[in-house]
Amino acid sequence: MAAPARTLEVDLGERSYPIYIGEDLIADPALYRPHVAASQVMIVSNETVAPLYLARVKAALEGFRVAEVVLPDGEIYKDLVTWNRIFDALLEHRFGRDCTLVALGGGVIGDMAGFAAACYQRGVDFIQVPTTLLAQVDSSVGGKTGVNHAAGKNMIGAFHQPRAVIADTSTLSTLPERELAAGLAEVVKYGLIRDADFFDWIEQHRLQLLARDAAALSEAVERSCLSKAEIVAADERESGQRALLNLGHTFGHAIETGAGYGNWLHGEAVAAGMVMAAEMSHRLGWLDADATARIASLLRGFDLPIDPPPLSGADGWLELMAVDKKVQNGVIRLVLLRAIGHAVVSSDFAVDQLRDAIAAAIGEAGERPVG
Amino acid sequence: MAAPARTLEVDLGERSYPIYIGEDLIADPALYRPHVAASQVMIVSNETVAPLYLARVKAALEGFRVAEVVLPDGEIYKDLVTWNRIFDALLEHRFGRDCTLVALGGGVIGDMAGFAAACYQRGVDFIQVPTTLLAQVDSSVGGKTGVNHAAGKNMIGAFHQPRAVIADTSTLSTLPERELAAGLAEVVKYGLIRDADFFDWIEQHRLQLLARDAAALSEAVERSCLSKAEIVAADERESGQRALLNLGHTFGHAIETGAGYGNWLHGEAVAAGMVMAAEMSHRLGWLDADATARIASLLRGFDLPIDPPPLSGADGWLELMAVDKKVQNGVIRLVLLRAIGHAVVSSDFAVDQLRDAIAAAIGEAGERPVG
Numbered sequence: 100m101a102a103p104a105r106t107l108e109v110d111l112g113e114r115s116y117p118i119y120i121g122e123d124l125i126a127d128p129a130l131y132r133p134h135v136a137a138s139q140v141m142i143v144s145n146e147t148v149a150p151l152y153l154a155r156v157k158a159a160l161e162g163f164r165v166a167e168v169v170l171p172d173g174e175i176y177k178d179l180v181t182w183n184r185i186f187d188a189l190l191e192h193r194f195g196r197d198c199t200l201v202a203l204g205g206g207v208i209g210d211m212a213g214f215a216a217a218c219y220q221r222g223v224d225f226i227q228v229p230t231t232l233l234a235q236v237d238s239s240v241g242g243k244t245g246v247n248h249a250a251g252k253n254m255i256g257a258f259h260q261p262r263a264v265i266a267d268t269s270t271l272s273t274l275p276e277r278e279l280a281a282g283l284a285e286v287v288k289y290g291l292i293r294d295a296d297f298f299d300w301i302e303q304h305r306l307q308l309l310a311r312d313a314a315a316l317s318e319a320v321e322r323s324c325l326s327k328a329e330i331v332a333a334d335e336r337e338s339g340q341r342a343l344l345n346l347g348h349t350f351g352h353a354i355e356t357g358a359g360y361g362n363w364l365h366g367e368a369v370a371a372g373m374v375m376a377a378e379m380s381h382r383l384g385w386l387d388a389d390a391t392a393r394i395a396s397l398l399r400g401f402d403l404p405i406d407p408p409p410l411s412g413a414d415g416w417l418e419l420m421a422v423d424k425k426v427q428n429g430v431i432r433l434v435l436l437r438a439i440g441h442a443v444v445s446s447d448f449a450v451d452q453l454r455d456a457i458a459a460a461i462g463e464a465g466e467r468p469v470g
Numbered sequence: 471m472a473a474p475a476r477t478l479e480v481d482l483g484e485r486s487y488p489i490y491i492g493e494d495l496i497a498d499p500a501l502y503r504p505h506v507a508a509s510q511v512m513i514v515s516n517e518t519v520a521p522l523y524l525a526r527v528k529a530a531l532e533g534f535r536v537a538e539v540v541l542p543d544g545e546i547y548k549d550l551v552t553w554n555r556i557f558d559a560l561l562e563h564r565f566g567r568d569c570t571l572v573a574l575g576g577g578v579i580g581d582m583a584g585f586a587a588a589c590y591q592r593g594v595d596f597i598q599v600p601t602t603l604l605a606q607v608d609s610s611v612g613g614k615t616g617v618n619h620a621a622g623k624n625m626i627g628a629f630h631q632p633r634a635v636i637a638d639t640s641t642l643s644t645l646p647e648r649e650l651a652a653g654l655a656e657v658v659k660y661g662l663i664r665d666a667d668f669f670d671w672i673e674q675h676r677l678q679l680l681a682r683d684a685a686a687l688s689e690a691v692e693r694s695c696l697s698k699a700e701i702v703a704a705d706e707r708e709s710g711q712r713a714l715l716n717l718g719h720t721f722g723h724a725i726e727t728g729a730g731y732g733n734w735l736h737g738e739a740v741a742a743g744m745v746m747a748a749e750m751s752h753r754l755g756w757l758d759a760d761a762t763a764r765i766a767s768l769l770r771g772f773d774l775p776i777d778p779p780p781l782s783g784a785d786g787w788l789e790l791m792a793v794d795k796k797v798q799n800g801v802i803r804l805v806l807l808r809a810i811g812h813a814v815v816s817s818d819f820a821v822d823q824l825r826d827a828i829a830a831a832i833g834e835a836g837e838r839p840v841g
Contacts, residue, residue, distance in 0.1 A: 190621035
């Protein structure tokens with residue numbers, strides 16, 4: 100018998116929803132049933148996750164009219180063409196406006212299924228069942244959904260909140276090591292943004308996390324989700340502090356786009372991006388050398404790649420960063436650090452300073468990164 | 471000098487917006503400027519409308535950073551592939567989250583540009599500049615946006631309200647006759663749904679409308695928009711009375727899908743669909759024979775096709791209707807008439823009664839339509 104789920108609430112008025120966190124939740128009918136409005140349920144999964152968990156989710160949904168669509172696995176398939184296959188399945192099964200989608204997989208599946216739920220017949224319900232650490236601590240909570248465009252990541256999407264998130268930490272046992280590390284990068288992010296104590300805790304529990312100790316993983320998921328739930332509740336559509344969650348992401352998106360989708364995992368790109376943000380913050384005199392070094396050291400300790408790729412040089416980097424969604428009126432805004440546990444959104448720097456920081460990080464012109 | 475625009479307000483709290491109606495509005499900078507938040511404006515138009523009006527809209531937007539994307543014309547292009555060309559253009563020009571889209575064209579352009587605005591970077595502003603009667607009286611107001619799927623019309627979309635609607639009745643002078651008639655079908659719809667006086671007025675002004683008398687067209691657009699604005703304000707997301715606007719649409723969508731997109735204009739399919747809805751209402755004993763005949767007669771008087779196509783017989787019709795968005799829990803709900811000016815949403819009939827009504831309408835089994 101599994102321990103009962105811990106429940107966090109994302110407080111968004113009429114759109115509020117629970118996040119269930121714990122072991123062996125994925126097959127528990129009681130977690131799904133309150134959140135399925137009618138009889139039709141479409142499970143959206145991928146070729147890697149479906150063989151592992153689809154049967155158990157279907158068993159939990161016994162009594163509903165359940166169908167599934169299994170997509171190819173990988174960020175390179177997060178596009179409009181693959182997305183349309185979800186609609187093919189929904190229409191083939193004659194699913195109506197009162198159906199519910201279940202996203203069973205990592206962040207790519209969650210984003211695509213959530214975006215399909217946002218747009219099918221102008222909006223239907225969905226439930227997130229994240230099976231990667233990255234999806235459990237980040238992408239499944241908060242309602243950001245979407246697909247990539249060849250010219251930019253997540254450029255096509257919607258805000259659409261799930262009815263519930265079922266984060267079963269047992270599913271992390273099947274996660275490849277590289278994906279575990281990518282998820283830990285996002286865990287570190289919460290410490291950096293607003294919780295210095297949590298950053299300390301992560302440093303102290305680095306080996307347990309890498310060894311997938313159940314208690315350590317549950318604690319990491321819960322504290323991360325709590326941070327995210329609070330931030331999202333305060334700023335659902337990212338007009339203010341929610342932008343802090345993008346720490347490392349403007350740099351990271353440039354890596355993902357410039358290196359080609361799928362070559363860097365999202366969390367890997369965010370890890371390298373956070374180190375770049377820390378170095379930029381240090382150059383501006385905002386973050387001290389010791390903190391800058393601690394950040395790089397912790398991420399390296401999770402076997403994350405923290406040296407950014409050169410791409411086509413610092414100017415190419417700036418080009419890629421200019422298409423990021425954080426650009427307003429042509430001005431690049433970055434999430435930077437005043438200290439560990441204190442992130443700010445800022446455009447209070449010269450483009451040349453940014454260019455120099457990038458050049459140093461990629462080893463251009465003989466410079467070496469700080470830290 | 472053009473007459474000043476008449477302004478109606480769609481009252482949706484923070485998402486409220488004006489509808490400007492009148493002659494020679496399309497080139498008036500004062501109607502655009504208050505609704506463009508930043509500097510970047512992307513005009514989305516098609517190959518038919520752009521040569522007629524694009525230059526004038528660009529002139530009105532002088533001083534902004536304006537770009538355009540011109541799509542092929544026609545309902546058959548209202549799909550994800552063509553839709554993606556809008557994102558190609560936005561990203562090619564590095565447009566940010568604070569850009570504004572301008573939809574210049576008929577309902578297809580309005581739906582596609584509006585849906586692109588809903589999804590670009592998870593939502594940007596847009597302005598509707600409808601150049602067909604159908605778009606002016608219906609699709610440009612209310613925030614329904616989307617594209618078609620091969621298996622069903624408007625199956626992929628979003629609710630996304632424009633910042634303003636600029637309905638320039640002068641643009642109707644270039645409208646092909648068939649499209650004028652298709653728009654008049656939607657005008658008749660407002661009379662049927664909730665305004666018997668307006669229905670009488672349309673009957674009395676039939677010839678002026680067909681002759682494109684400026685005063686008659688303005689009156690028709692204004693009264694239609696007033697009805698639509700009130701209905702949308704009361705029920706933005708179609709949980710209740712907004713569904714009345716779908717009078718004739720469940721039948722009409724079956725025609726459009728079954729006959730292949732683009733063979734029937736939307737308004738033509740709605741005209742035939744409204745006659746079918748009237749006949750069904752008459753069969754149920756709700757609508758008297760005289761009213762049923764008046765409806766068919768008025769629509770025929772606008773040269774609209776009121777005899778539905780046989781498609782693959784009554785059973786094929788039911789199949790097509792079953793994928794319509796108005797289906798809930800597998801039950802077909804129709805908008806039917808209690809009287810001219812009094813529509814209701816109902817599933818209070820047997821499928822056999824519906825089947826018989828369709829069979830009669832398409833002349834199957836020797837039956838002939840009532841009315």
